[in-house]
Amino acid sequence: MEGCVATELRLGLPGTDNVRNKKRPLQEADEECGANGKSDAQDETAPPAKAQIVGWPPIRSYRKKNIQAKKNDSEGPGIYIKVGMDGAPYLRKIDLKVYSGYPDLLQALENMFKFTIGKYSEREGYKGSDYAPTYEDKDGDWMLVGDDPWEMFITSCKRLRIMKGSEARGLGCGV
Amino acid sequence: MHKKMAFSFPDEVLEHVFSFIQSDKDRNAVSMVCKSWYEIERWCRRKVFVGNCYAVSPRMVIRRFPEFRSIELKGKPHFADFNLVPDGWGGYVFPWIAEMAGAYPWLEEIRLKRMVVTDESLELIAKSFKNFKVLVLSSCEGFSTDGLAAIAASCKNLKELDLRDCEVDDLSAHWLSHFPETYTSLVSLNISCLGSDEASFSALERLVHRCTNLKTLRLNRAVPLDKIANILRHAPQLVEFGTGTYTADVRPDVYSDLAGVLSSCKELKSLSGFWDVIPDYLPAIYPVCSKLTSLNLSYATIQSPDLIKLVSHCPNLQRLLVLDYIEDSGLEVLASSCKDLQELRVFPSDPFGAEPNVSLTEQGLVAVSLGCPKLQSVLYFCRRMSNEALVTIARSRPNFTRFRLCIIEPKTADYLTLEPLDVGFGAIVQYCKDLRRLSLSGLLTDRVFEYIGTYAKKLEMLSVAFAGDSDLGLHHVLSGCESLRKLEIRDCPFGDKALLANAAKLETMRSLWMSSCAVSFAACKLLGQKMPRLNVEVIDERGPPDSRPENCPVDKLYIYRSIAGPRFDMPPFVWTMDEDSGLRLS
Numbered sequence: 170m171e172g173c174v175a176t177e178l179r180l181g182l183p184g185t186d187n188v189r190n191k192k193r194p195l196q197e198a199d200e201e202c203g204a205n206g207k208s209d210a211q212d213e214t215a216p217p218a219k220a221q222i223v224g225w226p227p228i229r230s231y232r233k234k235n236i237q238a239k240k241n242d243s244e245g246p247g248i249y250i251k252v253g254m255d256g257a258p259y260l261r262k263i264d265l266k267v268y269s270g271y272p273d274l275l276q277a278l279e280n281m282f283k284f285t286i287g288k289y290s291e292r293e294g295y296k297g298s299d300y301a302p303t304y305e306d307k308d309g310d311w312m313l314v315g316d317d318p319w320e321m322f323i324t325s326c327k328r329l330r331i332m333k334g335s336e337a338r339g340l341g342c343g344v
Numbered sequence: 345m346h347k348k349m350a351f352s353f354p355d356e357v358l359e360h361v362f363s364f365i366q367s368d369k370d371r372n373a374v375s376m377v378c379k380s381w382y383e384i385e386r387w388c389r390r391k392v393f394v395g396n397c398y399a400v401s402p403r404m405v406i407r408r409f410p411e412f413r414s415i416e417l418k419g420k421p422h423f424a425d426f427n428l429v430p431d432g433w434g435g436y437v438f439p440w441i442a443e444m445a446g447a448y449p450w451l452e453e454i455r456l457k458r459m460v461v462t463d464e465s466l467e468l469i470a471k472s473f474k475n476f477k478v479l480v481l482s483s484c485e486g487f488s489t490d491g492l493a494a495i496a497a498s499c500k501n502l503k504e505l506d507l508r509d510c511e512v513d514d515l516s517a518h519w520l521s522h523f524p525e526t527y528t529s530l531v532s533l534n535i536s537c538l539g540s541d542e543a544s545f546s547a548l549e550r551l552v553h554r555c556t557n558l559k560t561l562r563l564n565r566a567v568p569l570d571k572i573a574n575i576l577r578h579a580p581q582l583v584e585f586g587t588g589t590y591t592a593d594v595r596p597d598v599y600s601d602l603a604g605v606l607s608s609c610k611e612l613k614s615l616s617g618f619w620d621v622i623p624d625y626l627p628a629i630y631p632v633c634s635k636l637t638s639l640n641l642s643y644a645t646i647q648s649p650d651l652i653k654l655v656s657h658c659p660n661l662q663r664l665l666v667l668d669y670i671e672d673s674g675l676e677v678l679a680s681s682c683k684d685l686q687e688l689r690v691f692p693s694d695p696f697g698a699e700p701n702v703s704l705t706e707q708g709l710v711a712v713s714l715g716c717p718k719l720q721s722v723l724y725f726c727r728r729m730s731n732e733a734l735v736t737i738a739r740s741r742p743n744f745t746r747f748r749l750c751i752i753e754p755k756t757a758d759y760l761t762l763e764p765l766d767v768g769f770g771a772i773v774q775y776c777k778d779l780r781r782l783s784l785s786g787l788l789t790d791r792v793f794e795y796i797g798t799y800a801k802k803l804e805m806l807s808v809a810f811a812g813d814s815d816l817g818l819h820h821v822l823s824g825c826e827s828l829r830k831l832e833i834r835d836c837p838f839g840d841k842a843l844l845a846n847a848a849k850l851e852t853m854r855s856l857w858m859s860s861c862a863v864s865f866a867a868c869k870l871l872g873q874k875m876p877r878l879n880v881e882v883i884d885e886r887g888p889p890d891s892r893p894e895n896c897p898v899d900k901l902y903i904y905r906s907i908a909g910p911r912f913d914m915p916p917f918v919w920t921m922d923e924d925s926g927l928r929l930s
Contacts, residue, residue, distance in 0.1 A: 227809075235619070317594070
């Protein structure tokens with residue numbers, strides 16, 4: 170069966186690995202396109218990463234540091250927090266960094282604990298269900314998930330708890 | 345006899361007249377009228393400017409001007425800002441301080457740019473000049489907070505301490521506590537470049553509290569947002585203020601404190617800092633925006649909508665520094681809101697990314713050029729340009745004095761026509777008759793240099809990278825640009841011919857930098873031999889240039905006029921082409 174790999178029909182130049190999915194310069198894509206269509210372009214091995222030219226673009230080092238600092242923040246270690254739900258036998262752990270925002274996070278929680286959260290509004294909290302997602306912040310206070318901007322939330326959230334029942338409904342009373 | 349006396353004034357009268365002449369150029373002109381004017385002028389010159397610290401020796405300066413109070417010195421070439429000048433090249437200030445310490449106990453002001461300043465130098469300054477008032481260090485390095493502590497402790501009359509973009513060894517934030525409790529004369533303090541370590545907030549607060557004449561205060565990133573209110577409360581008279589990090593947990597009390605204290609600063613005209621901005625705290629500055637003339641948001645990583653909101657509150661803005669997050673849409677708003685805008689700098693937020701991360705193109709620059717009648721200075725980073733846009737910009741804004749365009753990818757052609765950008769930059773130099781500084785980028789042939797040589801008669805500084813086809817390009821510039829003082833070139837196919845043919849021109853300029861070009865070692869030697877008043881320095885980290893064939897191009901070349909002769913503080917990778925031996929090692 171080993172022979173199959175060598176002779177199988179693949180999208181890409183013989184001898185190249187199909188795994189990477191980077192864009193190619195437009196000219197090459199035109200050459201390779203033919204009958205296979207534009208999708209070929211995406212599956213080619215990427216050209217080697219461009220070597221950075223010394224001193225170009227002409228930006229001072231302290232500006233470069235400022236930009237890099239921002240980037241490292243987003244690529245750094247994850248923000249792992251415990252998540253509990255009222256009535257669930259054990260807690261779970263999630264990395265807040267993998268979510269793009271509240272909808273993404275809430276969807277993940279719904280899948281994890283098999284429940285449905287209501288619709289969020291600033292005035293009434295989560296309306297239409299028995300559940301309300303809450304979190305403990307840096308000051309030790311329990312807050313409703315969704316009021317703060319996402320970036321602020323992930324830096325101040327210490328743990329999550331999905332409240333259930335009458336307590337949860339009480340949060341929706343526009344206090 | 346009588347006629348002669350009628351035309352000569354007593355020295356004191358001439359001295360009094362000369363005291364109204366401040367500019368160095370005018371002073372130099374005055375000193376060349378006749379011998380007696382030279383003598384009178386040199387005794388009453390109070391401010392000395394040395395554009396290249398190696399062009400003249402400290403002793404020569406002291407001998408000619410026995411009574412100056414203020415000196416400004418510049419060291420490394422401009423491309424040192426972008427790491428093109430290896431560490432250890434030179435630019436040491438200590439010899440100057442040492443000479444002046446003996447000769448000028450009454451020296452009051454020292455301003456340095458791109459020089460190496462050691463703690464030893466700072467300690468010597470603190471010890472030697474009893475009436476020392478102003479220390480401005482711009483893009484300097486080599487010192488630590490220990491040196492600053494010495495200045496703080498000893499300079500009782502210090503008015504200005506300005507560390508602009510310096511690299512400082514941050515050993516301890518407690519240097520601020522070295523200002524004695526009796527010290528109150530501070531007018532301007534800029535510590536924005538200091539590291540992000542714990543700062544001594546209480547010492548800073550007390551300092552600000554007792555220095556009631558403080559007009560400029562630029563803090564560093566380490567000062568948290570919730571500390572600013574306490575600092576500003578003591579300084580409502582501030583005219584220029586730079587925040588520290590502009591982020592904190594959103595708390596209504598911190599916000600209202602900050603907004604309140606800012607609105608009581610009625611004289612505030614300039615704001616900077618804004619590291620790590622979160623938009624929630626931006627409205628705190630709205631009350632002061634209408635009076636702002638200068639705003640530096642070049643560290644503020646906020647998006648276009650927030651930038652637009654901010655900029656729309658600042659109708660009197662004259663100077664704006666910002667990241668390309670502002671995008672074309674933000675620049676259009678700027679063009680319609682800020683009719684007094686004179687200077688704009690747009691920096692790239694992702695300079696090394698392969699693809700554009702924001703929607704900032706030539707359109708933004710066109711909008712501002714069309715909309716802001718007073719715009720004269722621009723530094724603009726973008727990823728595409730067209731000749732059409734450049735021609736529009738040139739026609740609508742002939743009052744440009746500084747035009748620096750950086751198209752991020754080298755040799756990028758006009759994106760509409762795929763042609764070189766020669767015609768576009770040609771229009772800039774043709775229409776902007778007062779252009780003093782120009783930086784080129786994009787795909788350029790020798791033709792652009794022909795335009796520059798023909799039209800850019802007031803051009804004093806030109807920066808060139810990845811441009812041109814042949815020596816003809818360099819020849820056009822050297823033979824045509826009458827006012828040229830500084831020329832810096834990298835990665836261009838310019839070789840020996842143009843350089844040697846225009847050798848005499850080099851003595852009329854402050855300096856020429858060429859790196860990764862095609863100038864041979866032989867040509868450097870020849871130039872050094874023929875032009876004794878030029879220092880021809882070959883900088884090559886590969887090893888001695890004579891270990892390779894003579895026609896091999898040198899890595900980096902720095903040529904500057906000097907009456908001090910070759911310097912003696914060169915590191916092992918710098919050689920001066922001497923008239924005697926053709927090769928001199930220090």
